[in-house]
C-alpha cells in the first residue's frame with residue numbers, strides 16, 4: 001500500500017495574507033487523513049502564516065523552497081537551514097529546476113545545501129530532472145542520476161535514506177506537458193536503483209515524487225504508476241479547491 005505524499009510548491013506566489021486565506025479554505029475542505037501526507041512549500045515570508053494555521057494537523061508539514069549552504073554569515077538576502085527550521089520549516093527543496101536554470105545553481109551547490117539541511121534537522125526533497133534537449137539526446141538517466149549523486153555527495157547512506165527525491169522533467173514544468181505515467185515510471189525505477197546503492201540497500205523507502213504540470217486530471221494515473229510515491233505540484237497547488245481535490249487522489 002502506498003502512503004502518497006502530496007507536495008505543493010507555491011514558488012513566488014501567495015504572500016502572508018493570501019497564504020492564510022488559502023490555508024483556511026483548504027483545511028475546511030481537507031480533514032485529517034491517516035493514509036497520506038501533505039507538504040506545503042510557501043514563500044519563506046509566508047511560512048509563519050501557514051504554520052500558524054496548522055494546529056493538530058500532523059498530516060500536513062511545511063518546508064522552504066531554498067536555503068543557503070552556510071550556517072551563518074554575510075549572505076545578504078539569504079536564509080540558512082537553521083533560520084528556516086526556527087521559523088517552522090521541517091522540509092526543504094534542494095536543487096529545484098528554477099534554482100538551477102534561472103539562478104545558475106550548480107550540482108556542487110545542491111550537495112552543500114543538502115548537507116546544511118542535515119546539520120539543521122531539515123529533511124531534503126532533492127529535485128532532479130532533464131531538459132528537453134537532454135531527453136531528446138537520450139541522456140535522461142545520465143543527467144538525473146548525476147544530479148542525484150551530486151546532491152547526495154556529502155550525505156551518509158543513512159541521511160540519504162531519510163531524504164525524499166522529486167523527479168521533475170524541466171520540459172514538463174509549467175508547460176502543460178506532463179510525462180506519461182510510463183515515462184515517469186522508467187525514470188523513477190532508475191532513481192530507485194541508484195538510491196539502493198547510495199543508501200547501501202536502504203533506499204526502498206525513499207519517496208520518489210513526480211512533478212511537472214500535475215493537475216486534477218492527471219494526478220490519478222501518475223500516482224498509480226509504479227515507483228511514483230507522490231506528486232510535487234506547482235501551478236495546480238495555488239487554488240485551495242483544486243489542491244484539496246489533488247490531495248484526495
Ligand code: 13P
Pocket residue numbers: 009096097168172173174175176211212213214232233234235236
Ligand atoms: P507546475 O506544476 O506548475 O508544472 O510546477 C511544477 C514544479 O516545478 C513543482 O516544483
